[in-house]
Amino acid sequence: MVDTHGFSDTWQVTMKVSLGQRVLLILVVCASLWLVAEHGSRIAIYNIKNIMSSHGYLSEAKNVDSKVEKHGIRCVGAGAHTAEDLFCMEKPKYLPNFKNPCWYAKESGKFRLKCVPYYHILGVCKSGTTDLAYRIRAHEDVLRCRNCIMEKETFYWCRGRYGYEYNMKSMTPCNFSCFQDKFAEAAQRIEEISTEAGYHNMITGDATPSDFSDFRGWPKIPQNTGLKKPVVLTPHLMRHLYRDPKFILIFRNPTDRLYSDYMMQGGRSSAHFHKAVSEDIQVEENCMKNHTVEQCLYSLDIAKRLRTRIFLGCYSVFMREWLKVFPREQFLILRTEDHDQDPKAQLTKVFNYLNLNYTEESMFSIANMPHQRINQKKIRKGPILNKTRVLLDNFYSRYKKDLADILQDKRFLWLT
Incomplete structure (x- = not known):
């Protein structure tokens, strides 16, 4: 249950700060409420740094959307003691003229062919x-x-x-x-x-x-x-x-x-x-x-x-x-x-x-x-x-x- 009295106190504090700070604080509060509603006691802390640096198919692209479910499973990001989150990686655009599943990805400024079995x-x-x-x-x-x-x-x-x-x-x-x-x-x-x-x-x-x-x-x-x-x-x-x-x-x-x-x-x-x-x-x-x-x-x-x-x-x-x-x-x-x-x-x-x-x-x-x-x-x-x-x-x-x-x-x- 959300403490409305505490929320009111927080709003009064925001009135004394700049408009930009108020907007940021509101976004943080809204995000926190969403996480509580979505995950209950298991609040997901998304490690954006880990997500964006994970070694997926398109290493230089930022095609991570944690709101999109992949086969009913969400991207949550890697934690300190977990493996990298493969659901934070976008499936590659496989090349139609290759029998083996392969795609081109940019690596060190050059496009290189990548393949999986x-x-x-x-x-x-x-x-x-x-x-x-x-x-x-x-x-x-x-x-x-x-x-x-x-x-x-x-x-x-x-x-x-x-x-x-x-x-x-x-x-x-x-x-x-x-x-x-x-x-x-x-x-x-x-x-x-x-x-x-x-x-x-x-x-x-x-x-x-x-x-x-x-x-x-x-x-x-x-x-x-x-x-x-x-x-x-x-x-x-x-x-x-x-x-x-x-x-x-x-x-x-x-x-x-x-x-x-x-x-x-x-x-x-x-x-x-x-x-x-x-x-x-x-x-x-x-x-x-x-x-x-x-x-x-x-x-x-x-x-x-x-x-x-x-x-x-x-x-x-x-x-x-x-x-x-x-x-x-x-x-x-x-x-x-x-x-x-x-x-x-x-x-x-x-x-x-x-x-x-x-x-x-x-x-x-x-x-x-x-x-x-x-x-x-x-x-x-x-x-x-x-x-x-x-x-x-x-x-x-x-x-x-x-x-x-x-x-x-x-x-x-x-x-x-």
């Missing part, structure tokens, strides 16, 4: 994403990301933009300008090469499998400040900035995925894996007694208590978040088991989805390339224990059923 291999970890990325990059029209980890992963969307390293330790955040720079060499090549008709058909991509399910940085998204559960996640950010991104997912039986992931992370033996899994299931299920599934799976605090990344296998929870924002047709969804059994058939689907031309000869050559990133340690340590498989299959059963229902495909039950 044409496709994203979103996930999931330890499901063949490296092998798939390697085969896609073998196509003559696909450029690798020279400034990325293994020339394929940026880790921008899941961790870098929040100032987290791979192990979630703090580092200097990678802002959006930093993300663009990772594709600077690809952008130069895309600009140089064109067809006789003047169409630039080269593309590049990002294959960071953690982007699909690692939402642990959500408290650092400005729109989530002070909330107990997020209203904005990675899909919302991508929807605001991208044109029509192409997403590729490759799912693996979550039990097998976790065992492979554990061994890659330095696991000691199948017996130690069983002990770790038993404890982690207890941690997650205890959390879910008092919190939503999403709160438990997206929590950095809970993740720090886990000995495995068991949460990554709850595919349906994350899939629902993406489908809230993007239509189903923007996702090509594969299975690791099918990719291993018939890579040519799966790769044909991928190339068709990415609108890449190919011949039978080139497809045969790419499909028969050596498999990448085989987990030799898991082979040496032996198979998962049967009792561990039963335990994990039971834990993941509800999520597998949910995924099969979402995708209307029983293969994602992994019954055989």
Whole structure:
């Protein structure tokens, strides 16, 4: 409730000052009343300096309008402990004669071509994403990301933009300008090469499998400040900035995925894996007694208590978040088991989805390339224990059923 007596006193003070000062004070009071009405106890303090200096698409333009909602989400500006606010950036004017999403922006007095990925291999970890990325990059029209980890992963969307390293330790955040720079060499090549008709058909991509399910940085998204559960996640950010991104997912039986992931992370033996899994299931299920599934799976605090990344296998929870924002047709969804059994058939689907031309000869050559990133340690340590498989299959059963229902495909039950 507004204190009218206090407002009256304030007005009397303004009568003794200059006209300009009175006008300014009135504007401040009106703005304060609007903020209280609009945000209640959570008054948004817009950091104009941060907004105008954020590294968006048009670095020298001032096209920030905090009153305009982008997909129902407002620009609020970056705070002292949050990531830059991508909703304060205007979507670029993508060039129609470029297949890859690119635009020109003024930089150091010159117009330079900027690009973001044409496709994203979103996930999931330890499901063949490296092998798939390697085969896609073998196509003559696909450029690798020279400034990325293994020339394929940026880790921008899941961790870098929040100032987290791979192990979630703090580092200097990678802002959006930093993300663009990772594709600077690809952008130069895309600009140089064109067809006789003047169409630039080269593309590049990002294959960071953690982007699909690692939402642990959500408290650092400005729109989530002070909330107990997020209203904005990675899909919302991508929807605001991208044109029509192409997403590729490759799912693996979550039990097998976790065992492979554990061994890659330095696991000691199948017996130690069983002990770790038993404890982690207890941690997650205890959390879910008092919190939503999403709160438990997206929590950095809970993740720090886990000995495995068991949460990554709850595919349906994350899939629902993406489908809230993007239509189903923007996702090509594969299975690791099918990719291993018939890579040519799966790769044909991928190339068709990415609108890449190919011949039978080139497809045969790419499909028969050596498999990448085989987990030799898991082979040496032996198979998962049967009792561990039963335990994990039971834990993941509800999520597998949910995924099969979402995708209307029983293969994602992994019954055989």
